[in-house]
Amino acid sequence: MTRQIFLIDGQSFYASVEKAAHPEYRDKPVAVGDPARLNGIILAACPIAKSYGVTTASRVGEALAKCPELIVIRPRMRTYIQISLLITQIFESYTDLVEPYSIDEQFLDVTGSLNYFGSPHELARRIQDHVHLSTGVLTRVGIGPTKVLAKMATDNYAKKIPEGIFELSFDKLESTLWKLPVHHMFMVASAMTRHFTRMGLTCIGDIACMEFGEFKQRMRREMGKQSDIQAGYYWQIARGIDPSPVVAGIRHQLKSVSHGKALRWSLYTGLKDIEIVLLELVIEVCRRTRRHHYMGSVVSVSAAETDGKRSTWFSRQTTLPQPTSLTHEVAAAAHKLFIEHWSGLPLSNLSVSLSQLTDDSMIQLTLFEDRSLAYRKERAIDGIKHRYGSDAIVRASSLMEAGVARERAEQIGGHYK
Incomplete structure (x- = not known):
């Protein structure tokens, strides 16, 4: 059976929690950071603040220069953790396979839940409404047959459309994911992007459509023999291959x-x-x-x-x-x-x-x-x-x-x- 996996992300999570706690800020630009430290960083910015150019990790002083009306709220990490745990409980009312990925992102395997709740899209909308009514936090849902496709569906598509729901299946890869620049691929940051660019691989499809043996040889020429494991990893990501299951809970062996x-x-x-x-x-x-x-x-x-x-x-x-x-x-x-x-x-x-x-x-x-x-x-x-x-x-x-x-x-x- 093809798995149905969600990656659900809380939109501007810290800022959303604060706007839910302060209804008077609903139509105002809000960011979370330390207002007393202009050199401190912005931890989260609401969509209104982002429209002014305020970005996560920018300096508080820089953000205020771009948006003088910006309301900077001191972070409340305990509250954010409590809301995150509440959202986890909401997810667990739909499936027992919930795996937190970060404080504002969680994987859900809903394969066994669809008989009760309808199509993946219908269930995603139902969960969105449930979370919003309970916490005031808006969510985006990426849907895919593997965890890595669900993650890339969220980051590249669901976050950029009003509905906040996007399904990325294997038969859609050629017309969607493979056309994106290579830096949009999961786990490809600036350094790896430079490597791929020097190899002539500018789109995700350039990697996915290449025979693995040839891709491994190119990686070796660029990065040495020690890159064989990385080659297999990135080639599988480009094709959406990810056999790892959604594992309930977050407790793992400490290293x-x-x-x-x-x-x-x-x-x-x-x-x-x-x-x-x-x-x-x-x-x-x-x-x-x-x-x-x-x-x-x-x-x-x-x-x-x-x-x-x-x-x-x-x-x-x-x-x-x-x-x-x-x-x-x-x-x-x-x-x-x-x-x-x-x-x-x-x-x-x-x-x-x-x-x-x-x-x-x-x-x-x-x-x-x-x-x-x-x-x-x-x-x-x-x-x-x-x-x-x-x-x-x-x-x-x-x-x-x-x-x-x-x-x-x-x-x-x-x-x-």
């Missing part, structure tokens, strides 16, 4: 735990201030690793450096003597990595990750330290933070001006709750 922070480079010029943030990131990484009952064997540190004129970036990793999620052990390794590879320029971004995760039910003991006692202490601190908030107990260094832990405690994903 790593990471935490990062964008910094104002003019404030983080010296090692003393940077060390404070580095330790805070390690604390959060270790806490999250313990929450999932893991330990890690590889510590990675990444940093972006700039002085306003020059910019550099590095990412380095090291293997630990034994798996751990103890703060002081991870912090020592992270600090050593940073010192060895930092050029001395101010930092604009810093992140730490712990990978090669293993179960923490068994702990390696050592002769010179009671690691079991250290874990009990850290888990007691975890319990306090879980009950009273992540800023209920912090290191004294986090109370200094360079500390960001208390600010992060008021945020979700780097944005205000």
Whole structure:
């Protein structure tokens, strides 16, 4: 049986939630960002704001220059997550195969639901109305026999038509998808677009209509022998081939735990201030690793450096003597990595990750330290933070001006709750 898969996207999701909460803004340009920070970025803009040239990821100051009447609303990430979960529940009333792809995009396999709700188009319209009446959020629906076609149907067609519904089936590819420029293909960004252009492949159909062997040879000439896997991946996407099923839920096996922070480079010029943030990131990484009952064997540190004129970036990793999620052990390794590879320029971004995760039910003991006692202490601190908030107990260094832990405690994903 041919599958019927939806990719449903919330239109300007954050902005739609805010307009639903503020009916007085219905016919006004609205964007979500921090109005107090002109250098901050726009997270979402409603269609009216976009008509003035306001785009996602543009600076707040730039957006206001293009649209002086723009209403910039501070983000409320907790609310957006709650609305996203409510939308998931609505989808689950039509099918039990709902797979969140992002906070505003979800895959639905409705193959078994059509006997109850009619054609794919009728069901898509019904879901759109249900979501809009319940949340005020408008949605666009891409329909296809595979997840990748449903995704490209949403991005390239459903988002651009008033009805917000478009079906992309295999028999329509030649007359629709294959005529689009290659950068409209799923997972093709600017760098890959340049590669394809140099290969003479300017449209998606140029890839889809080529024999796989020839396409692989072209990829090898352009990118080397290591590109064989990529060749198979892009050739299948161009043809809409995607055997992956819609998997209910979002829980997957963790491969790593990471935490990062964008910094104002003019404030983080010296090692003393940077060390404070580095330790805070390690604390959060270790806490999250313990929450999932893991330990890690590889510590990675990444940093972006700039002085306003020059910019550099590095990412380095090291293997630990034994798996751990103890703060002081991870912090020592992270600090050593940073010192060895930092050029001395101010930092604009810093992140730490712990990978090669293993179960923490068994702990390696050592002769010179009671690691079991250290874990009990850290888990007691975890319990306090879980009950009273992540800023209920912090290191004294986090109370200094360079500390960001208390600010992060008021945020979700780097944005205000």
